[in-house]
Amino acid sequence: MLKQTGVPSADDLKRVSPSEERLALGPVAIIECFQKIPCNPCATSCPQGAIKPFVDINDLPDFDPALCNGCAICVANCPGLAIFVVDERYSEDTALIKLPYEFAPLPEVGAMVGVLNRGGQQIALGKIVRVQNPPRFDRTAVVHVEVPKCWAREVRFLALGANKR
Ligand code: SF4
Numbered sequence: 578m579l580k581q582t583g584v585p586s587a588d589d590l591k592r593v594s595p596s597e598e599r600l601a602l603g604p605v606a607i608i609e610c611f612q613k614i615p616c617n618p619c620a621t622s623c624p625q626g627a628i629k630p631f632v633d634i635n636d637l638p639d640f641d642p643a644l645c646n647g648c649a650i651c652v653a654n655c656p657g658l659a660i661f662v663v664d665e666r667y668s669e670d671t672a673l674i675k676l677p678y679e680f681a682p683l684p685e686v687g688a689m690v691g692v693l694n695r696g697g698q699q700i701a702l703g704k705i706v707r708v709q710n711p712p713r714f715d716r717t718a719v720v721h722v723e724v725p726k727c728w729a730r731e732v733r734f735l736a737l738g739a740n741k742r
């Protein structure tokens with residue numbers, strides 16, 4: 578499925594998802610990287626050692642969710658835009674997603690935006706809570722968007738000026 582559509586299958590996602598127990602503890606990275614390519618900034622940028630050093634540059638990330646604090650540094654450093662941080666403990670009804678964003682203009686804090694699934698379809702509205710764009714992120718901003726909790730595992734993009742729902 579991934580090769581034909583670019584959208585990972587449920588089995589692909591199951592392989593990379595942290596456990597329910599870890600998700601319930603708060604912010605954690607979800608590394609949706611499925612294709613072996615010569616690339617390792619996720620591992621070299623993680624300050625917690627949660628992504629183990631690659632033995633071969635073509636390795637897939639070897640991630641230990643127990644060591645991850647959800648800082649999202651890897652989100653900004655992944656050239657494949659394949660890493661997201663999900664905080665399902667953000668509030669009773671909402672989750673916080675930290676996602677990479679490389680378009681201009683950047684969204685404004687407080688704005689309501691359309692949030693999209695992996696297939697690019699709008700599934701809900703989300704509220705921009707924070708935009709991180711320091712020089713060390715090299716123009717890949719990390720946008721924090723609050724979404725209805727039921728969509729926490731589906732939201733992977735956002736669209737400025739998307740339709741009301
Ligand atoms: S979110 Fe932070 S701690 Fe977790 S894997 Fe990414 S860089 Fe490491």
Ligand code: SF4
Nearest residue numbers: 610616618619655657
């Ligand atoms: S940096 Fe991103 S694309 Fe590269 S191996 Fe890590 S997760 Fe995959």
